[in-house]
Amino acid sequence: MIRRLAQALARGLERVSATLNVLAIGGAVLAVLVMVYAAGWQVIARYLLSSPPIWTEELSRRAMVWAGMLGASVAFRAGADPVLFPAMVVMRGKLGAVLATLRALGVVIFAAPILWYCFFGPNMNMARGFLGRSLSRTAEMIPVSMIWFTAAVPLAFILILIHVAASLSLHATGQAPARAASEPGTPGSPLPEPLGKTP
Amino acid sequence: QVKVALDSPADLNGSGTYVWAHAFSTYLNEHGIEAEEYQRGALGGDDEVFDQVTQGLVEVAMAPLGITSSLDTLINGLRLPYFFSGMEQIDHALYDNGMLERINEPLLSHGVRVAGVVTVGPAAGIFNTRQPIASMADMADLRMRALDEAQIELFQAWGTTGTIVSWAEVPNALQTGVADGYLNPAFVPLLFGHTEFLRHFTPADILVSLRGAIVSEDWYSGLSDEDRATVDAAIEAANAANREWLGTQGGVIDQLREAGVEITELSPEARAEFQEASAVTYGRIVNEEELAAWQAAIE
Amino acid sequence: MIWAAPVLGAVLLASGLAIAYVIGASAVVAFFGAGQERYLAILPQQIFSKIDVFALMAMPLFILAGEIMNRGGVTRVLIRLAMALVGRLPGGLGHVNVMTSVFFAGISGSAVADSAAVSNTLVPAMREQGYTLTYAGAITAASSIIGPIVPPSIVMIFYGALMNTSVTALFIAGIVPGLLLALALMLANGYFAWRDDHPRAAKGELPPFLPTLLRALPALCIPGIILGGIVFGLMTPTEAAAVAVVAAAFAGMAYERMTLMALFEALKRTAMLSGSIFMLIAAVSALGYLGALERLPEAIADMVTGAGLGPVEYMLLLNVIFLLAGMVLDTPVALALLVPLLAPVALEQGADPVHLGIVLCFNLTLGLLTPPLGGCLIIVSTVTGINYWRLARAVLPFLVVEIAVLGVLIWVPEVTLWLPRVLGFIGG
Numbered sequence: 006m007i008r009r010l011a012q013a014l015a016r017g018l019e020r021v022s023a024t025l026n027v028l029a030i031g032g033a034v035l036a037v038l039v040m041v042y043a044a045g046w047q048v049i050a051r052y053l054l055s056s057p058p059i060w061t062e063e064l065s066r067r068a069m070v071w072a073g074m075l076g077a078s079v080a081f082r083a084g085a086d087p088v089l090f091p092a093m094v095v096m097r098g099k100l101g102a103v104l105a106t107l108r109a110l111g112v113v114i115f116a117a118p119i120l121w122y123c124f125f126g127p128n129m130n131m132a133r134g135f136l137g138r139s140l141s142r143t144a145e146m147i148p149v150s151m152i153w154f155t156a157a158v159p160l161a162f163i164l165i166l167i168h169v170a171a172s173l174s175l176h177a178t179g180q181a182p183a184r185a186a187s188e189p190g191t192p193g194s195p196l197p198e199p200l201g202k203t204p
Numbered sequence: 205q206v207k208v209a210l211d212s213p214a215d216l217n218g219s220g221t222y223v224w225a226h227a228f229s230t231y232l233n234e235h236g237i238e239a240e241e242y243q244r245g246a247l248g249g250d251d252e253v254f255d256q257v258t259q260g261l262v263e264v265a266m267a268p269l270g271i272t273s274s275l276d277t278l279i280n281g282l283r284l285p286y287f288f289s290g291m292e293q294i295d296h297a298l299y300d301n302g303m304l305e306r307i308n309e310p311l312l313s314h315g316v317r318v319a320g321v322v323t324v325g326p327a328a329g330i331f332n333t334r335q336p337i338a339s340m341a342d343m344a345d346l347r348m349r350a351l352d353e354a355q356i357e358l359f360q361a362w363g364t365t366g367t368i369v370s371w372a373e374v375p376n377a378l379q380t381g382v383a384d385g386y387l388n389p390a391f392v393p394l395l396f397g398h399t400e401f402l403r404h405f406t407p408a409d410i411l412v413s414l415r416g417a418i419v420s421e422d423w424y425s426g427l428s429d430e431d432r433a434t435v436d437a438a439i440e441a442a443n444a445a446n447r448e449w450l451g452t453q454g455g456v457i458d459q460l461r462e463a464g465v466e467i468t469e470l471s472p473e474a475r476a477e478f479q480e481a482s483a484v485t486y487g488r489i490v491n492e493e494e495l496a497a498w499q500a501a502i503e
Numbered sequence: 504m505i506w507a508a509p510v511l512g513a514v515l516l517a518s519g520l521a522i523a524y525v526i527g528a529s530a531v532v533a534f535f536g537a538g539q540e541r542y543l544a545i546l547p548q549q550i551f552s553k554i555d556v557f558a559l560m561a562m563p564l565f566i567l568a569g570e571i572m573n574r575g576g577v578t579r580v581l582i583r584l585a586m587a588l589v590g591r592l593p594g595g596l597g598h599v600n601v602m603t604s605v606f607f608a609g610i611s612g613s614a615v616a617d618s619a620a621v622s623n624t625l626v627p628a629m630r631e632q633g634y635t636l637t638y639a640g641a642i643t644a645a646s647s648i649i650g651p652i653v654p655p656s657i658v659m660i661f662y663g664a665l666m667n668t669s670v671t672a673l674f675i676a677g678i679v680p681g682l683l684l685a686l687a688l689m690l691a692n693g694y695f696a697w698r699d700d701h702p703r704a705a706k707g708e709l710p711p712f713l714p715t716l717l718r719a720l721p722a723l724c725i726p727g728i729i730l731g732g733i734v735f736g737l738m739t740p741t742e743a744a745a746v747a748v749v750a751a752a753f754a755g756m757a758y759e760r761m762t763l764m765a766l767f768e769a770l771k772r773t774a775m776l777s778g779s780i781f782m783l784i785a786a787v788s789a790l791g792y793l794g795a796l797e798r799l800p801e802a803i804a805d806m807v808t809g810a811g812l813g814p815v816e817y818m819l820l821l822n823v824i825f826l827l828a829g830m831v832l833d834t835p836v837a838l839a840l841l842v843p844l845l846a847p848v849a850l851e852q853g854a855d856p857v858h859l860g861i862v863l864c865f866n867l868t869l870g871l872l873t874p875p876l877g878g879c880l881i882i883v884s885t886v887t888g889i890n891y892w893r894l895a896r897a898v899l900p901f902l903v904v905e906i907a908v909l910g911v912l913i914w915v916p917e918v919t920l921w922l923p924r925v926l927g928f929i930g931g
């Protein structure tokens with residue numbers, strides 16, 4: 006009974022993780038498009054308009070931060086990051102659960118201080134945490150608060166922690182899929198799609 | 205131990221900010237407070253170092269003047285073109301008329317304090333790759349590299365155009381014509397090896413180039429009275445060393461000439477023309493209230 | 504206490520955790536071990552500012568251009584052009600393989616994309632003509648590293664961002680070394696063709712030259728736009744990358760009618776690949792900050808002077824370290840970990856920043872061909888089914904040739920610096 010409940014909870018968490026991942030993919034794709042648009046517009050404007058716009062460089066750069074941070078969370082869930090021992094990731098059963106716990110521990114050790122200092126500054130003062138400080142600063146050329154751009158950092162790590170929790174709970178309840186979500190055999194950088202048949 | 209983050213090579217002849225930082229840390233070390241200099245870039249770029257100062261992780265840093273202006277814009281008054289007659293007038297406004305205190309008022313709650321204003325050399329002029337500039341009209345067909353929006357507007361006010369190029373790409377931009385020139389103090393092209401392609405310089409005395417010496421307010425306000433007195437004395441010694449160094453920087457124009465840069469002086473009429481056109485941009489650099497405060501402070 | 508960091512790192516690595524997170528977690532533990540945990544407060548700002556970097560902007564865009572090309576049939580058109588050009592020579596398809604990589608290099612910034620695309624298309628064709636599968640795979644892997652040497656180059660963009668070196672100058676400096684590398688590989692292929700009597704294509708088997716060239720023109724325009732735009736100073740590398748994306752999309756539509764779905768996939772993979780690299784940058788920047796706090800760079804500089812290493816000796820040592828690192832580390836990992844630590848000393852000793860950049864980037868891309876972790880070897884063996892270690896052995900002769908080219912680049916800086924100097928992108 007308890008086992009069934011735990012399994013259902015784990016599946017629920019996995020659905021949350023999957024849904025958030027879809028949103029992150031959408032956001033990342035949008036951010037890449039904004040990059041292309043801003044950088045492309047800069048070329049056109051420099052040669053066609055008398056006064057080139059001043060915001061294109063910054064917009065393109067900030068969009069890259071969003072694309073990259075959201076993309077990092079997507080890559081994490083897909084298992085597309087470079088790994089030295091990919092065989093460990095596809096391990097299942099007891100040993101698989103132990104390894105998954107170790108991996109989760111590593112992610113938490115890295116993410117915890119980042120998230121803590123995103124929210125809290127000296128003396129646990131939230132106004133002086135990373136986000137609080139960004140809130141009171143203005144961007145360079147785009148007249149908005151820096152928090153619109155810096156928020157990408159904590160958001161990505163929160164997403165990653167949710168993905169870790171989902172994956173770990175699947176392992177713990179013996180429901181981890183037989184194969185990892187990642188493409189097989191690509192511990193280097195992700196592999197582009199095949200080109201199709203021989204010419 | 206006090207960390208002092210540098211923003212330039214450790215060069216006591218060429219770098220005004222290093223003169224300040226070194227005088228400051230030397231004074232502290234001689235008076236019983238341990239201070240250590242960190243090379244430029246070691247603790248991160250300007251933004252990162254500023255952020256570390258606001259959190260009390262780095263005690264003292266040499267930083268661009270405008271870095272605090274994302275918190276409060278009063279300090280931008282020091283970047284008004286053709287506003288101050290020179291360093292003496294700037295010091296007069298800051299210290300005799302209380303502008304430094306007013307600049308710091310809104311900053312302290314963010315954990316940062318401007319301890320001093322540091323000059324990096326004689327006033328900035330106009331460099332370009334193409335032609336001598338003796339008047340505003342000579343600039344009409346140039347595309348000048350701009351640092352920020354305010355500079356773009358300054359160039360527009362001068363009847364020319366600006367384009368924003370990041371510093372790392374400036375040499376390429378100048379060589380390939382993406383930009384034709386820039387505004388900088390005379391020593392800059394010498395320091396960065398740009399004299400090979402920047403063939404013309406007009407000492408237009410646009411403004412005194414300044415950097416800021418910022419300190420962590422958490423650290424400063426947490427000092428004992430005795431230690432704070434020592435730090436204040438170190439700041440004073442550093443300011444004095446920096447102003448004295450400025451007096452030794454007269455030979456830069458000759459060095460430019462030796463490097464093959466043609467120097468074009470402005471006639472008083474031409475200078476007045478630049479001055480007048482520049483005033484149009486004041487409203488975009490500071491707000492009305494801030495401008496009034498600075499005007500009152502230079503009286 | 505500081506020993507806890509490498510121990511944890513080893514355990515996490517063995518658990519199959521991605522390298523970026525291993526480095527990140529070890530860095531956090533190292534802060535505690537060094538008694539500097541108060542400075543963990545820099546992490547969020549450090550991560551943000553190391554990613555929010557002008558020089559990095561061309562990277563996602565060039566990745567995207569390559570992704571779109573791969574999906575748009577551009578590669579196949581380039582292969583046919585290479586066949587029409589050099590297919591008749593002895594060892595024809597081997598030359599075609601190298602030549603395709605040169606064309607591909609002018610558009611794509613990564614060796615991995617090249618090795619995947621070519622193993623999928625040209626390797627089967629080579630096999631049909633009577634080459635051994637192993638030889639076909641080996642020359643594919645070996646020539647794929649022309650990709651990041653001829654501009655555009657993701658490795659160089661990364662290097663430029665880390666070392667504050669002009670990406671434009673690096674790009675232009677990579678042209679001659681890239682062509683030299685191609686020439687060396689073609690000579691090696693010619694030698695093997697003679698020794699092992701490799702087939703050459705019969706006249707009727709080759710695509711007709713003129714129609715093939717015409718069909719390839721849109722694809723060839725892309726490197727033209729990128730290089731021309733950068734060399735003539737019309738665009739920054741970032742802008743050129745954006746234009747390349749648009750051009751690749753048009754070329755893709757002209758050749759294969761790219762679907763919206765394919766475009767979406769390309770955008771998604773771009774974000775993921777950039778994200779992987781950014782996470783690595785984030786983790787390494789934490790470690791780098793601790794190093795600066797503990798004055799590690801100064802200690803290394805002192806060690807180098809203390810050991811009495813001159814500029815030449817240090818440059819050689821640096822290359823040996825990087826070759827060894829390339830064997831076990833992924834290119835961006837090795838780059839992010841070692842370059843900020845070791846390269847500044849070489850600069851202080853008077854090395855030219857652009858020359859140093861090309862040498863180190865060239866060196867690190869060789870790591871894609873060296874086991875145990877050779878990125879291109881893994882991909883070629885995955886796609887073609889050749890045994891990984893057999894492939895590694897077959898690549899070895901080519902690797903020797905490439906290390907010889909690296910030697911030339913180290914000893915004769917002019918090979919690298921001549922073109923950017925003539926075009927006015929570096930002084931002297």
Ligand code: NA
Nearest residue numbers: 608650653655
């Ligand atoms: Na390339």
Ligand code: NA
Nearest residue numbers: 600604643646
């Ligand atoms: Na190839």
